[in-house]
Amino acid sequence: MFKFNMKRILFLFILTSIFSYGQNVVKGNIVNASSNEPIPFANIYIKNTSIGVVSNTEGLFEINIPQKYTKATLVFSFMGFETYKVNIAKLTTAGSQIIKLNPSTINLNQVTINVKALSVNKIVKQAFANYYKNFPDKPFIEKGFLRYTEKTKTAYKWLVEAAIEVYDPGFNKPCKKIKLNIIEKRKSLDYRVLDTSMIYNFYLREAKHLSFRNSRIKSANLSEIPKDDFRNAVSFIDNLKKNQASIFTTDNNKIRYYNQKNAIFNKQLLKTHTFKLDTILYNSDIIYKIKIMPKNPPAKLNRKVGDYELPFGWIYIRKKDYAIIKLDYVLLNSKKGELFSEIKGTRVASHFIIKFIEIAGKMYPKYLSYSKPVAINRVKTIFEKIKNGIEPNSEDFYYSKQEILFTKIITDTVKINKLLNKPWNDNLFSPHPYHAAFWKNYNVLLESATEQKMRHDLEKKVGLKEQFKQHN
Numbered sequence: 001m002f003k004f005n006m007k008r009i010l011f012l013f014i015l016t017s018i019f020s021y022g023q024n025v026v027k028g029n030i031v032n033a034s035s036n037e038p039i040p041f042a043n044i045y046i047k048n049t050s051i052g053v054v055s056n057t058e059g060l061f062e063i064n065i066p067q068k069y070t071k072a073t074l075v076f077s078f079m080g081f082e083t084y085k086v087n088i089a090k091l092t093t094a095g096s097q098i099i100k101l102n103p104s105t106i107n108l109n110q111v112t113i114n115v116k117a118l119s120v121n122k123i124v125k126q127a128f129a130n131y132y133k134n135f136p137d138k139p140f141i142e143k144g145f146l147r148y149t150e151k152t153k154t155a156y157k158w159l160v161e162a163a164i165e166v167y168d169p170g171f172n173k174p175c176k177k178i179k180l181n182i183i184e185k186r187k188s189l190d191y192r193v194l195d196t197s198m199i200y201n202f203y204l205r206e207a208k209h210l211s212f213r214n215s216r217i218k219s220a221n222l223s224e225i226p227k228d229d230f231r232n233a234v235s236f237i238d239n240l241k242k243n244q245a246s247i248f249t250t251d252n253n254k255i256r257y258y259n260q261k262n263a264i265f266n267k268q269l270l271k272t273h274t275f276k277l278d279t280i281l282y283n284s285d286i287i288y289k290i291k292i293m294p295k296n297p298p299a300k301l302n303r304k305v306g307d308y309e310l311p312f313g314w315i316y317i318r319k320k321d322y323a324i325i326k327l328d329y330v331l332l333n334s335k336k337g338e339l340f341s342e343i344k345g346t347r348v349a350s351h352f353i354i355k356f357i358e359i360a361g362k363m364y365p366k367y368l369s370y371s372k373p374v375a376i377n378r379v380k381t382i383f384e385k386i387k388n389g390i391e392p393n394s395e396d397f398y399y400s401k402q403e404i405l406f407t408k409i410i411t412d413t414v415k416i417n418k419l420l421n422k423p424w425n426d427n428l429f430s431p432h433p434y435h436a437a438f439w440k441n442y443n444v445l446l447e448s449a450t451e452q453k454m455r456h457d458l459e460k461k462v463g464l465k466e467q468f469k470q471h472n
Contacts, residue, residue, distance in 0.1 A: 024441075025062060026097065028060075028099055029058075029098055030061060032081070032103065033100035038059025039101060040055060040058065040059060041057075041367060042101070043075070044076055046069050047072060047073040051063075051066070053405060056445055056446045056447065056448050064441050070089060073088065074087075078283070079283060080104055080282060080283060081283055082101060104282040120275045120288075121270055123275075124269065125270060126322045129322075130323070134323040134362065135362060136171055136411075137171060140167075140411045141409075141419055142166050142408065142410070143409075145163060145445055146161065146404050148162075148400065148402050148428065150192060150398055151399055152395045152396075152398060153395075153397055154395065156453070156454035156458060157190070159187070159458055160188070160428055161185065161187075161444070162185035163442055164404070168248070174260060175250065175253070175257050178245065179245075180426040184435060184439070185434075187429075187468065193395065199234060200225060200233050206236070235429045242428075247370050251264055253354065253370075255324060266302075271295075272295060273294070277289075277291075278314060281316070285320055288316070289314055290314065291314055292311055294311055298310055308333065309331040309333060309337060310334050313329040314326075315329075323363050324356065325356055326355045328353050330350070331349040337349070344373035345396070346397070346399070351370070351371045351372070352368075353367070353368065355367040360411075365404075366405075366406055367404065367445075368403070369402065369403045369404075371400065374398040374400045403445060436468070
C-alpha cells in the first residue's frame with residue numbers, strides 16, 4: 001500500500017510539474033457539431049476573466065492557461081451556436097481538442113415579425129443611439145498580438161509580429177488619445193521590391209526637410225546612398241504610411257471613430273448606406289445580421305472618399321440592448337475610382353473587420369483586421385507601364401494586412417496608471433532585439449493555411465527563427 005501511494009504521489013507530482021512549467025496550453029479545433037465545418041473567430045476565454053483568444057479562419061485555436069486558472073472553466077462561444085463550457089482540468093494539455101458547438105434553435109417567426117414592424121433602419125439607428133451606453137466609457141488597456149504582412153498576388157514578402165498593449169481613454173473620448181505600445185516584436189527578412197528612388201526622395205523631403213529639387217537630385221544617385229541611410233528611409237516610410245496605431249486612431253476603425261471629424265460612420269449613416277436584414281442568429285441572445293450596401297445612386301461617404309468608394313458588408317446587432325457585436329466592412333472602388341483599381345490591381349480599397357466581446361456589461365474589441373492595397377511600393381513602376389501600354393504583372397501589386405487579437409483587458413486604474421508611466425513606443429518597424437523565450441508562452445492568433453504558405457514563401461532561403469535573429 002505504501003509503495004502504491006508513493007508511485008501515485010510521484011505521478012501526480014510529475015503531472016503537476018509538466019502543467020506548471022510552460023505546458024499550460026489548451027489547443028484544438030472548433031467545429032459545427034452538425035456539419036463538422038470549422039467555426040472561424042469563435043471566442044475562447046477563461047470564465048470570469050478577460051483572458052482569451054479567438055479561433056483562426058480554419059477554427060484552430062491555442063490558449064496559454066496561467067497556473068492559477070488551471071481549475072477554472074473555459075468558455076467557447078459563437079453567434080448562432082450554443083455556448084460550451086468545460087473545466088480546464090478535464091482538457092488534455094498534450095493533445096489537440098475537437099470542440100463541437102451545437103447550432104442554436106429558436107422559433108424565429110415572431111422575431112421576424114417584430115423586426116419587420118421595427119424596420120432595419122430603426123435597429124441600426126438604435127444601435128448607434130446606444131453607442132456610449134454599450135461601449136466602455138472609462139479608460140482601459142488591452143494586451144494582445146499583432147501580425148502585419150505584405151504580399152503580392154502570388155507570394156508573401158514580409159512578416160512582422162508584435163506583442164502589444166493599447167490604451168483607450170474610453171469610447172466617449174476622441175480616438176486621437178488612444179496610445180499603442182510595442183512590447184516585443186519579430187520580423188522576417190524584407191523581400192519586397194521597392195521603388196527606391198521615390199521612397200528616398202520622399203524621405204529626404206519629409207524627414208530631412210530638403211527642397212523638392214535637392215531631394216530629387218540626391219535620390220537620383222542611388223549608388224551613393226549609404227545602406228544605413230536607405231534602411232532609415234524605408235523604416236520612416238513604413239511607420240508613416242503604415243502606422244499600426246491608425247487602426248485605432250483614424251477612420252480605418254469605423255466603429256471607434258464613430259461621429260468624429262470626417263467619419264464615414266456618423267449620425268448621417270442612414271443617408272449614406274442601405275441596410276437590409278440578412279439573417280437572425282441566436283445563441284443565448286438574438287442577433288440581427290444586417291447587410292450593408294451603397295445607396296442608389298451612391299452617396300458621398302465623407303469629404304475624403306466622396307462617391308469614389310462604395311460600402312458593402314455586414315453589421316451584427318444584439319436584440320436585447322442593440323449592442324454592436326461585429327462589423328465586416330468593405331469599400332470597393334466605384335466607376336469614378338477605376339484609375340485607383342488599375343493602379344492597385346483590385347477594386348477593394350479597404351477591408352475592415354472588428355469583433356467585440358462583452359466584459360462586465362461593456363463591449364470591448366476582441367479581434368480586428370484591416371487590409372488594403374499598398375501603392376507606394378511600386379506606384380512609379382505601375383504608372384510607367386500603364387503610360388506605355390504595358391500590362392503590369394502580378395509582382396507589381398502589393399497588399400498589406402494587419403490583424404490584432406486582444407488577449408487581456410485591464411480596467412483597474414492603478415494598474416493602468418502604472419503602465420502609462422513607463423515609456424511607450426508605437427514604431428513597429430524600427431530595430432528591436434528578438435527574445436525567443438518571450439514568445440513561448442504568449443497567446444497569438446494561429447496561422448491559417450494561407451498564412452502557412454506565407455511562412456513557406458518566407459523560409460525559402462532561411463528559417464524564420466534565424467530571420468528573426470538577423471533582422472531585429
